[in-house]
Amino acid sequence: MIHVRGLSKKFGEVEAVRGVDLDVSGGEIVGFLGPNGAGKTTTLRMLTTLLRPTSGAATVAGCDLFADPAGVRRRIGYVAQGAMLSPFSVVGRELELQARLQGLGRTEARERVAELLAELDLTGIDHRTPVSLSGGQKRRVDIATGLLHRPALVFLDEPTTGLDPQSRANMWDHVRRLRERHGMTVFLTTHYLEEADALCDRVLIIDHGRIVTSGTPGELKSRHDAETLDDVFLAVTGRELREEPREKEAS
Amino acid sequence: MTTLILTRHYLGETFHNRLGVVFGAVQPALYLVLFGPLFDRSGVGSWNVLVPGLLVQLGLMSAGLAGFGIVFDQRFGVLDRLRVTPAGRLSLLLGRVLKDAVVLLIQAVLLLALGYAFGLRAPLLGVLLGLMLMTMLAISLASLSYAAALRIRQELFAPITSTVVVPLLLLSGAFLPMSLAPRWLDILSRFTPFRYVVEAVRGLFAGSYASAPVLWGTVVSLVLAVASVAVGVRIFQSENA
Ligand SMILES: Nc1ncnc2c1ncn2[C@@H]1O[C@H](COP(=O)(O)OP(=O)(O)OP(=O)(O)O)[C@@H](O)[C@H]1O
Ligand SMILES: [Mg+2]
Numbered sequence: 222m223i224h225v226r227g228l229s230k231k232f233g234e235v236e237a238v239r240g241v242d243l244d245v246s247g248g249e250i251v252g253f254l255g256p257n258g259a260g261k262t263t264t265l266r267m268l269t270t271l272l273r274p275t276s277g278a279a280t281v282a283g284c285d286l287f288a289d290p291a292g293v294r295r296r297i298g299y300v301a302q303g304a305m306l307s308p309f310s311v312v313g314r315e316l317e318l319q320a321r322l323q324g325l326g327r328t329e330a331r332e333r334v335a336e337l338l339a340e341l342d343l344t345g346i347d348h349r350t351p352v353s354l355s356g357g358q359k360r361r362v363d364i365a366t367g368l369l370h371r372p373a374l375v376f377l378d379e380p381t382t383g384l385d386p387q388s389r390a391n392m393w394d395h396v397r398r399l400r401e402r403h404g405m406t407v408f409l410t411t412h413y414l415e416e417a418d419a420l421c422d423r424v425l426i427i428d429h430g431r432i433v434t435s436g437t438p439g440e441l442k443s444r445h446d447a448e449t450l451d452d453v454f455l456a457v458t459g460r461e462l463r464e465e466p467r468e469k470e471a472s
Numbered sequence: 473m474t475t476l477i478l479t480r481h482y483l484g485e486t487f488h489n490r491l492g493v494v495f496g497a498v499q500p501a502l503y504l505v506l507f508g509p510l511f512d513r514s515g516v517g518s519w520n521v522l523v524p525g526l527l528v529q530l531g532l533m534s535a536g537l538a539g540f541g542i543v544f545d546q547r548f549g550v551l552d553r554l555r556v557t558p559a560g561r562l563s564l565l566l567g568r569v570l571k572d573a574v575v576l577l578i579q580a581v582l583l584l585a586l587g588y589a590f591g592l593r594a595p596l597l598g599v600l601l602g603l604m605l606m607t608m609l610a611i612s613l614a615s616l617s618y619a620a621a622l623r624i625r626q627e628l629f630a631p632i633t634s635t636v637v638v639p640l641l642l643l644s645g646a647f648l649p650m651s652l653a654p655r656w657l658d659i660l661s662r663f664t665p666f667r668y669v670v671e672a673v674r675g676l677f678a679g680s681y682a683s684a685p686v687l688w689g690t691v692v693s694l695v696l697a698v699a700s701v702a703v704g705v706r707i708f709q710s711e712n713a
Contacts, residue, residue, distance in 0.1 A: 271552055299552075301549045306553075319554075324558065
């Protein structure tokens, strides 16, 4: 589903991503784990055609990132780290617009929005604005923007940052259900080691723009003789991974 | 098609809070009400001379500052959300620009009605052709405004554009015809496109459709529109992979 070789991005002097290789198969839930500034968002923005890589090659959802960015866009969903809607927009209208831009007809778009809102336990919020929603509801609306066209592959950048433990567990259920019901491949970033442990089939740990280790949570623990993924991170990088939720720029 | 989906969406949003339509038309309307009567008695010209100037002022204030909208869209991730869909980059720009043109036309009609109440008299054909020039002007200014908003640092966009608008407006001869200007100012104003638009609309309002100012104004508006949209699309694209 995703094949990446030597992907790099420089912002002037800053090497945000340095030669990332990764492969993700269909139907996997893969966690992309790393501390602040490790290069997670930069990698996701490159794989979703939003940012031009400095070098490297990638096939995403069967389309070459450089030769066919429009093909990639048709087949993927992307939910960014910050917000997806401006605070005073009307949720239903924004979702319908997004569905139309993804190629759905007018009635089809309306039906799909209702269906998806129900699936995400958001029925009845179409006339609301994001400012009036709880953090968990708002984040699920963000996620909805990436799922309207039933993509085979969805990228979620920190889907649970800033949520309380209960909303976070609730979000995990939603993500699991996406795979169970629709066979969706999910590539998500997170700061929470227990999230990667609980939700992901496989974990890639990135630090300073490089993937430092990868495997199933179980493999990583036994390989590094660690009890938890926290210990794995410590063993690989020699540092603790900050765990407390950070201020979100767009909240 | 995608363009129209976006335009409809943005228009719905604009009319949802009706203030959006009024915003931008306030300044020209104030000039019309508080400066117009003075101008009319100054001996320089009548309402037919002033109102075309105020229309161009409206264009600069309304379409010229359209980029504000995209600054917020960028900050709240809305722009990335649109850019990650297969929608064409030209549509993403034109969808907004057409909305701005429609809003400007509505504002222009309101301003014309107000002018009419004060004593503006112009032939209908001239007014319609003048509105066509205004539409082209709106397309140009909105495209450039979006391009600037994507390129200039967010916090600088508002101060820079609202400062740039002032000399462009004064040099267009919107308030007083440039024929009154000293030579250096007259020459300087010939380097700004808006002077030609103001003079063309004045010509149209006077009913002299085949005059040189009308021809020049039309040519300048067309060239400006094509160039501005090209710049806008380039910048929408260059942000991409
Ligand atoms: N537009 C940009 N211009 C310059 N530097 C950038 C830009 N975007 C990211 N960077 C830098 O690239 C590095 C990687 O940033 P990135 O946002 O990918 O990290 P991240 O792993 O997503 O971090 P976080 O967990 O805080 O979201 C950082 O050093 C960051 O400052
Ligand atoms: Mg990030």
